[in-house]
Amino acid sequence: MTLWFVFALMTAAAAFAVLWPLGRGSRALISGSETVIYTDQLAEIERDVSAGLIAKPDADAARVEISRRLLTAADSTRDAPSGVSLGSRRVVSVLALVGLPAMAAAFYLPLGSPHMADVPVAARRGPATVNQPMDNLVAQVEAHLEKNPTDGRGWTVLAPVLAKLDRYEDAARAYRNAITYAGETSDRRADLGEALTGVANGVVTSDAKTEFERAAALDADNAKARYFLGLATEQDGRGADAAAIWRAMLAKAGPDAQWRTVVQQALARVGGAAMPPPSQDAIAAASGMNEGDRTAMIRGMVEGLATRLKADGSDVEGWLRLMRAYMVLGDRDQAKRAEGDARAALGADADGLKRLDDGVKSLGLNG
């Protein structure tokens, strides 16, 4: 409603601007005339002569010239515009009161969007609440970092969130800043590499590979860096070398390493031996527990995962991990149900569904 009120005020102001002069018609209006200018010019010559800028004879010649023009102008002085055309004035008044608003409406209504409110960025960044979508929180942090670009901790917090939102380019930028301002660590280098891989739609580019190599140089056991270096090798067409890298990882890692399944899957993909013999450590760790404890521990982890996936269903790898866990626990029905939930949660995400299909195939769930 305010908007229409403002529009009405503006229209009234415009109409008033046209009507105002009409009301004061008969009074004498200021109008310049030629004679004024010529008299001014004559005065100017006097000033020049007294300043010594032009010589006397020159000044006389100029005076003669201008006086001649002044006389002509005075003779032909136009009669002051005296006509008062009431008819025309009435037409113009109607034009201002009716035509002007009509014209404005005719142009504005098809073009404008009077129903739409303003959406400045600041309005989208209200105080943080539980219900606030992730995007707004991210925007707030970004705004903060715009003002304090050297806040390394801020970048460190922001970067993984951006990566999660699939904003890989921004994530890569954030990781770079984190490295610059919060110091270089093996994990940050590896995460940067992962973000760069995300930018390239999963291809480990040479830039990304450089980052992984740096990460591995800082910490030879960095799992993410080594996994992706393997992936780079695979993408170079050297599947066997990739398998060797991954097998070495599995051999060295503990049984509870979260990434174990991902690497095993990758290994299966390149056709390496699917399951290396369990390492000595793993056997030792597992044998330290009784059957019940072990099952309870695994159940606990699986439930945690299931709850998380219920909240955010877009994580394909998570779903696959969950299904695999149910299979390991011997609960085939639960695994099937998880697959159904995953399909429902992924919805229209074609790429995710395809990855899910591939994963399900390799699990042998339907076979």
Place this chain on the structure above:
Amino acid sequence: MIAEVGHYALVLALALALIQATVPVVGAYVRDAALMTVARSAALAQLLFVLVSFGALTALYVTSDFSVVNVVENSHSLKPLLYKITGVWGNHEGSMLLWVSILALFGGLVAAFGANLPLSLRAHVLAVQAWIATAFYLFILITSNPFLRTLNPPLEGRDLNPVLQDIGLAVHPPMLYLGYVGFSISFSFAVAALIEGRIDAAWARWVRPWTLMAWICLTLGIAMGSYWAYYELGWGGWWFWDPVENASLMPWLSGTALLHSAVVMEKRNALKVWTILLAILTFSLSLLGTFLVRSGVLTSVHAFATDPTRGVFILLILCVFIGGSLALYAWRASALKQGGLFAPLSREGALVLNNLFLTTACATVFIGTLYPLALEVVSGDKISVGAPFFNLTFAPLFVPLMLAMPFGPLLAWKRGDIAGASQRLMAAAIAALIAMAVLWAWTSGGASLAPLAIGLAVFVIGGALSDLVERTQLFRAPFATAMRRAQGLPRATWGTVFAHAGVGVALIGIVCETTWNTEYIGALKPGGVATVGGYALRLDGLTQQQGPNFRAQIATFSVRNGNGDEIGVMTPSKRNFTARASSTTEAALLTRGFSQLYVSLGEVTADGGQSVRIYHKPLVLLIWFGPLLMAFGGLLSLSDRRLRVGAPKPAKQARGLQPAE
């Protein structure tokens, strides 16, 4: 609400422009003073609404309201505030809004300060302004509306073209538009005079300052654009004879001619019809420039988006206004009263010569710019008319112009004395000869034309100073008298001296830069040294840095002069902008006097070297210092509010015998 208020204000401005375009003309016809005065209040109200509209768009940019399509396409919430504001006109729609804002501003100024104009002249002038404004409001609302909304505002905008994220964008377009659009005033005055069939003395009194103001802005705008291209594009060039540059040079050339003929008109009441034609041509060339840049006919950094409907629309505006005004001229010019007479050898005659050369030079640029376009339309052949054509045609026209330039101010009005003027220019000529001889000896074996050109430049500067010496009687009268006379000189005379000297200064810069420019183009590894123009530049290292919305690769060079003393550090960089996935080169400049060292970075070569372009440009800054002097001279002249009177030289009087007072 801001967006809609801005949109509605623009629509109201259109409605007011339509009323302003018709009612005053009717009023002048029926001789009703009140109807004619409608022009005044309508022009002021129109200015108010356009400013509201422009302010609204600026507010939308500053608050990053991504429900407005134009903001989405050209802004980014992380952009520094300055670029959010300059980004308003860093795109097609916004720049057109700036265009009409300036048009309305000039209309408003005429309305506000035009009280001493004859009523019917003012009514006609404002009506013609409103015709132009109407055409451009329609153009904006129909084909390039900056206030269109989107129902699904995205979270982030697409950012401004990185090349434009520079302080240059804050200065260059507004200045250039002030120049382009400023000429609309002299156009409106010309058309109004043709409609009325008479030229008042007030006409001349008004046209000169407006033309001068537009000319100052255009001069600064072009110079700024040239300097911007020089440091931003990374090639070290400052003028490319690019059609877009030519589009701004053409109105400048004819505007310079107009400026001089308007002086003749104000002072001597002569050259009236010619001045009117020049006023029409100058604004027509401004419109042509707008068409070339905004229609997408040309591809360049200036063409933001190409949309055929826009091109057709501007072409239509162009045809109506240029065709219409020239037809009006052909029909009515004969009705105008001819002005005063003058001998061929007189100040007037010199200014006619100036006009002839300037308009011919302008025609040359016109042909060189439009012929390739026309040929492409007709035969489909693509040809490129570049520097060789312009050097061959433009330079020969400017040499006699500059040779004649010092004579002009020394000639008397109505009847001149060429021998006397030559005598008084003797000192300047001698200085020029000495400069030539010295340069010849110093650079023997170099380009033979360069010393001649420098000699010409020295002659122009010397000529400007001779004029000053002559007027103050320095060296002849006692020093104190000369000083007193200097103080009494009208500021307009000082303006002439500065502006003419500026031309010479710019010429020195141009000749030195093109003739004695040295360069190094190659790849350097950290620790590598390049020697250019007697300076040794060592690449100390390459670093990376994060900016607000870009990532920069910075090279650090330490610079030593011939004696081995370190004189500075240069840090050219390359910036990568992620939002647009594009990069810019930031050249590093090291100024030594009026000369500059220029370093810009290329790609990293396969073996890890950094390819660089290093130039030593002697006296390059004079190229832009000259236009600054010209604009300063213009400002001096503009600040002189007195009337201009040119005292005629009475016949039958020997100049040489005339006493000082």
